[in-house]
Amino acid sequence: MKQGKQLQKGSYVARYWQLYAMMVLPLLYFLVFKYVPMLGSVLAFRRYRPGMGPFGTEWVGLTYFSRFWSDPAFWRAFRNTLVLSLLNLVVNFPIPILFAILLNEVHILPFKKVVQTVSYMPRFISTVVVIAILGELLSPSSGIINILRQQVFSKEALYFMNEARFFRVIYILVDTWQYTGWTAIIYLAAITAIPAELYEAATIDGASRTQQIFYVTIPSIMPTIMVMLIISVGRLLSLGFEKVLLLYTPDNSMVSDIIDTLVYRTGLANQNYSYATAIGLFSGIIGVILVSSSNALSKKLTGEGIY
Amino acid sequence: MKKTLLVALLVLVFLSFSLFAAGVKETSSGPIAFSVFYSDNATLPFKGDWLTVTEVQKRVNAKVEFEIIPIVDYQTKVSLALNTGTNAPDVILYQSTKGENAALSLNGAVVPISDYEAWTPNFNARVKEFGLEDDVASLKLKDGKRYFLPALFDVPFYDGGLILREDLLKKYNLSAPKTFEDLYQVLKVFKQHNPTSYPLTILAGPRVLYRMTMPSWGISLGKNGASGSNTLSWDYANKRYFAGAISEQYKSYITYMHKLYAEGLLDPEMAEPIDGDRWTQKLATGKAMASYAYYDQLGGVTANSTIDGFKLQMYPALAGPEGAHHQPKSKTGSGILFPIKTAKRADFEQLVRTVDEMFFSEENAKLWCLGVEGTTYTTQNGKVVFVDEIRNSSEGIYKSLQVKYGCGSDVTQMVWVNAREMTKYDENYARINAEVEAMGDVIQAIPPTPKFDDRMAEEAGTLQTPLFDAFERWNSAFLTGSKSIEKDWDAYVKEMKNLGIEKFTELYNANL
Amino acid sequence: MKTYRTPSSLFFSFVVYLVMVLSLAVCLIPFLYMLSLSISSPKAIINNEVFLIPKGLNLQSYIQIFTYPNFFKAYGNTFFYTFAGTAISLMLMILFAYPLSKTRLKGVKFVMRLVIFSMFFSGGLIPNYLLVSYLGLTNTRLAMLIPFAINQFNLILLINFFKSIPLDLEEAAIIDGLDYKGILVLIILPLSTAALATVGLYTAVFFWNDWFHGLIYLKSSQFPVMLFLRNIVTGTSMVGDAAGSGDKSTIAISIKSAVIITSTLPIIILYPFLQRYFVKGVMIGAVKG
Secondary structure, three states: OOOOOOOOOOOHHHHHHHHHHHHHHHHHHHHHHHHOHHHHHHHHHEEOOOOOOOOOOEEOOOHHHHHHHOOHHHHHHHHHHHHHHHHHHHHHOHHHHHHHHHHHOOOOHHHHHHHHHHHOHHHHOOHHHHHHHHHHHOOOOOOHHHHHHHHOOOOOOOOHHHOHHHHHHHHHHHHHHHHHHHHHHHHHHHHHOOOHHHHHHHHHOOOOHHHHHHHHHHHHHHHHHHHHHHHHHHOOOOOOHHHHHHHOOHHHHHHHOOHHHHHHHHHHHHOOHHHHHHHHHHHHHHHHHHHHHHHHHHHHHHOOOOO | OHHHHHHHHHHHHHHHHHHHHHHHHOOOOOOEEEEEEEEEOOOOOOOOOOHHHHHHHHHHOEEEEEEEEEHHHHHHHHHHHHHHOOOOOOEEEEEOOOOHHHHHHHOOOEOOHHHHHHHOHHHHHHHHHHOOHHHHHOOOOOOOOOOEEEEEEOOOOOOEEEEEEHHHHHHOOOOOOOEHHHHHHHHHHHHHHOOOOOOEEEOEOHHHHHHHHHHHHOOOOOOOOOOOOOOOEEEOOOOEEEOHHHOHHHHHHHHHHHHHHHOOOEOHHHHOOEOHHHHHHHHHOOOOOEEEEEHHHHHHHHHHOOOOOOOEEEEOOOEEOOEEOEOOOOOEEEEEEOEHHHHHOOOHHHHHHHHHHHHHOHHHHHHHHHOOEOOOEEEEOOEEEEOHHHHOOOOHHHHHHHHHHOOOOOOOOOEEOHHHHHOOOOHHHHHHHHHHHHHOOOEOOOOOOOOOOHHHHHHHHHHHHHHHHHHHHHHHHHHHOOOOHHHHHHHHHHHHHHOOHHHHHHHHHHOO | OOOOOOHHHHHHHHHHHHHHHHHHHHHHHHHHHHHHHHOOOHHHHHOOOOOOOOOOOOOHHHHHHHOOOOHHHHHHHHHHHHHHHHHHHHHHHHHHHHHHOOOOOOOHHHHHHHHHHOOOOOOOHHHHHHHHHHOOOOOOOHHHHOOOOOOHHHHHHHHHHHHOOOHHHHHHHHHOOOOHHHHHHHHHHHHOHHHHHHHHHHHHHHHHHOOHHHHHHOOHHHOOHHHHHHHHHOOOOOOHHHOOOOOOOOOOHHHHHHHHHHHHHHHHOHHHHHHHHOOOOOOOOOOOO
């Protein structure tokens, strides 16, 4: 039990000792399970030789960093990652919010519950199967979409899954389908916390339903939205690896190769953990920069941030 | 007197000590216990009570703890165990010393089993029997030692290849193709009669097509290219590597493939993997009539087709500019590895002898292949005849033996005798294999792996990936016609040279 | 539920319901497709006769799955990991989130930075593995529960929810003599049912789906069901790592579909049960404005 320094009446720690006590166990957990393994990042600066210890055998300084720094394939992957991530953010960030708001406006309770449950089911279909089903739908020879194109619109069949220009669209739309319902849960929870009095007041003031959304709902869940936004921005460099890998073909590789798939391919060829760790460190640093800047921005604009 | 007594006493004590020590060396009669990593294929899930598993443990007096690991993650788990040296089992199955394992072995994480030849008499006997001394010797790494006990094949078999609709050949009065030119003509006829079809389709992905057909042009490239280098090929005549990806042979190959593609004879969907179900669909409904695939899969397609007279047949390799060749195969395969901590066991010798007997002895080789005489088969007039239940099963002898009894699994069967294997297939398969063998040199050996230490391996790796990526892109572009072979070939060669393909070739050749 | 029946309100309702019905269709149809695939005969599937209505009723796929070696044991493991894991995780997260929601408390900013920083850097597979091994957790079921008990993302969400509870309630409670422990239990938690349900659901799904940690830390008798099922669905896929090894053996889409359905059904039906928590927490003696 943390009794604090001295049990002086009004001493800071003495007053709040319970709060600190609550933090002890989780903090310990964090230090042990999240920070101790970070020591392994030193591998980015050492040469790793399989079977000769997990921390490498000798210091090589920035060799691995300069390796990817000067590799055009890396920068292409970096650019692809950013572009895909930003597009994904722009499209798939607002959609779950909208969905949650609209769902909240459904007043037929049984219907609402059904939609709520069904909407998050896509998240559970393994990505491998999703892409397989998509492949069938978009197949140039037997897929429904192309059959429609040919017979109804008299257009040529397109091999969607293989063309570079469709890759991003497909990726983003699959993401929408998979995660909208899932992510909306958070916003739904936030919306239910809005006091009914606010809506009543707005109704009395003569606000229409759309106006109520803009003036009550959205401002009330703004803290949640900002938190989600900051986190999403911070994760800009981490994309759905498995999904990209499944959609990757040599023909669309110029846009579909992302950092993670590049590391996977390079790593797979020669189990170069040092190289992978170096890239990981680099991505991590960028992530921290992104989070801090978006947090600072959010604080300036809305007064709230995550720290 | 006293002195002699003392000496006698000392001798007695010494004698009894040595006898005691010898007695300790003599292992107890209880079963030897050890743990094993097993790679589990979902199509034949491991069963602890498989006849083969229980029987073999009885025969060698061992108690084996099997760690069942899904095949798709097997490499991850093995790599983790060997890299960290913790939680490794005593024996790891289904491994070779390619890639990371080579570095791990050279750095001391794996037992150099060739040092313990005296303890693997059964393995040695099989090697001699099959005449594989050279093949096995070539598995030695840079330090001159071999680090695993490979699976042994006396003759590689032709388990997959060109598959055509035999009924259509008859219908359109075509003879079985012998060269790739013949194939082109056959496909054209198919297309004529079925304009909306794409006659030649592929299973899984273009890599299956490539690895089965490229050797007839003298090259082997791509994801599963024989050398593992993706862009280099082996010159069998001169016994060295050459830059296959930029060779004239490849140019000729891709020109042929492009022709097929441009005329609508090749399935345009081949860039995306075509999984088993869709492939079956295409063939069974007649949307495709030809493919490169595995014999095992024919039954499934035929059984489910509703087309009258539907018959699929497998054909020997077709002849291209460099002769008729199929995907190269090795006479040695993935086998048994011992993590270094196993060598520290007091009963290490007994363990090695037990493992050796378990997988390589004559009787146990038969066990893993055919099962138990009396239970799964009987010998009549010197021929193996399987019991009715197996013979009449709907999935075929081979599959039923695999799933029910654990026979014929890549992971546990180490000794493969072609003639014995043929008894598990129908006569058709045996006939085809015989035909292929008669053609001579259809299935060439796999090119030798260069002996790298881990620094060179790293260097090779950094060259390999960009070259492979570029090759894939250009290959796909040439195939579909988005890049022209006549006009853009030189640009392609230039790019590959810029990426260091010549240096890569040298690196390989210098370390053979 | 006062709804003004103005034309704009009706139009608005129309739009809402249209969107919902479309979403329903888009999400449900693939599932129904898979369901019908899983109970159709292979012949019908191969001849392209199956879409939403199954053809040739065939329960073979399900029978195959249920007789897969160790299937039920693995299922049991998964249930254990999910329940125990979620319980431990929630406990730790609540203990952490409450103090961290008090931004003015000394040291909170620093700890938050620690938490966020750790979201971007990890040591990689091998150091984590060695740590767990060193602590003696490998090959024990605890290895699935403890090392990933706190997911920073969920933690931040919870902190955010706690922050939104009006401070006046706390202050009133302190005046009444309640200590922080009491406030947490008697005031904060009851008001955060929606948040707890959300974070709990997310955590439960994480544990339910986790196959990777099971693979590297556990013995095969302790494997969760996802590993087996992944082997079936991904192990015979034609892409990525499995490619090459899977070429010779294929598993019908009907089995893969049945696998997906059996492995996800329990967690899917968890949500409707939690939906009743998505209501405003009961305000005890709410302080007026």
